[in-house]
Amino acid sequence: xxxxxxxxxxxxxxxxxxxxxxxxxxxxxxxxxxxxxxxxxxxxxxxxxxxxxxxxxxxxxxxxxxxxxxxxxxxxxxxxxxxxxxxxxxxxxxxxxxxxxxxxxxxxxxxxxxxxxxxxxxxxxxxxxxxxxxxxxxxxxxxxxxxxxxxxxxxxxxxxxxxxxxxxxxxxxxxxxxxxxxxxxxxxxxxxxxxxxxxxxxxxxxxxxxxxxxxxxxxxxxxxx
Ligand SMILES: Nc1ncnc2c1ncn2[C@@H]1O[C@H](COP(=O)(O)OP(=O)(O)O)[C@@H](O)[C@H]1O
Ligand SMILES: [Mg+2]
Numbered sequence: 001x002x003x004x005x006x007x008x009x010x011x012x013x014x015x016x017x018x019x020x021x022x023x024x025x026x027x028x029x030x031x032x033x034x035x036x037x038x039x040x041x042x043x044x045x046x047x048x049x050x051x052x053x054x055x056x057x058x059x060x061x062x063x064x065x066x067x068x069x070x071x072x073x074x075x076x077x078x079x080x081x082x083x084x085x086x087x088x089x090x091x092x093x094x095x096x097x098x099x100x101x102x103x104x105x106x107x108x109x110x111x112x113x114x115x116x117x118x119x120x121x122x123x124x125x126x127x128x129x130x131x132x133x134x135x136x137x138x139x140x141x142x143x144x145x146x147x148x149x150x151x152x153x154x155x156x157x158x159x160x161x162x163x164x165x166x167x168x169x170x171x172x173x174x175x176x177x178x179x180x181x182x183x184x185x186x187x188x189x190x191x192x193x194x195x196x197x198x199x200x201x202x203x204x205x206x207x208x209x210x211x212x213x214x215x216x217x218x219x220x221x222x223x224x225x
Pocket of ligand 1: 039040043
C-alpha cells in the first residue's frame with residue numbers, strides 16, 4: 001500500500017485480550033479520516049500504533065515509507081514532536097499556563113523565541129475563534145474552548161498528521177460540532193491529515209472517509225483515491 005501513513009496487518013494483545021487482529025489502513029496526506037467502531041473494538045489501540053506510541057506485536061507501520069519499528073526511540077519521539085499532533089478527549093492542557101502559553105509551548109520546546117512563539121500561537125487562537133481565552137488558564141474556559149486550544153496546540157508546529165481520540169467525547173453536540181468544524185477547516189487549510197477516532201456518526205460526518213474497526217480488524221469504507 002502507498003500512502004503517507006500506512007499500517008499493514010497489525011496485531012496487538014494485552015494479556016489474553018486481542019485488541020488488534022490484522023488491521024491494515026492507509027492514510028493519504030491531507031485527508032481527514034474517521035475511525036469508527038463500537039467501544040472496545042480496538043480504535044484507540046490502532047491510533048496509538050499509527051502514532052508510534054504503542055508497538056504492535058506484529059505487522060508494520062510506515063510513515064513516509066519509513067518503518068516506525070526500525071527507528072530508535074529518539075527518532076520516533078522526534079517524529080512525534082516534529083510531524084504529529086495530538087488531541088485527546090480531555091484537552092490535556094498544562095493547567096498552570098495560560099491558553100496562549102499552552103499553544104506556544106511546543107514552539108518554545110522546539111527552540112523558538114518567546115515572542116515569535118506567542119505571535120504564532122495568537123494566530124492559531126484567532127483561526128480557532130478563541131482569541132478571548134488567550135490570557136485565561138485552562139480551568140477558566142469551557143470544555144469546547146479548551147478543545148479548540150488543544151487543536152491549536154496540535155497544529156501550531158505544522159504537524160502533518162493530527163491524531164484525535166474522541167476529541168468531542170466530553171462536549172455537548174453544539175460545542176462538539178463547533179470544535180469539529182473549526183478543527184477540520186484548520187487542518188485542511190494547513191494540509192494536515194487527521195486520524196479521528198469517534199463513535200459518533202455526527203462527528204464522523206466531518207471526515208472525507210471512514211474506517212470501521214470491528215474485532216480488531218479495520219475496514220476502509222468509500223475510499224476515494
Ligand atoms: N493498556 C491496556 N491494557 C489492557 N487491555 C487493554 C489496554 N488497552 C486496550 N485494552 C483492551 O483492548 C481492547 C481494545 O481497546 P481499545 O483500543 O481501547 O478500544 P476502543 O478505543 O475501540 O474502545 C479492549 O478490550 C480493551 O479493554
Ligand atoms: Mg478508545
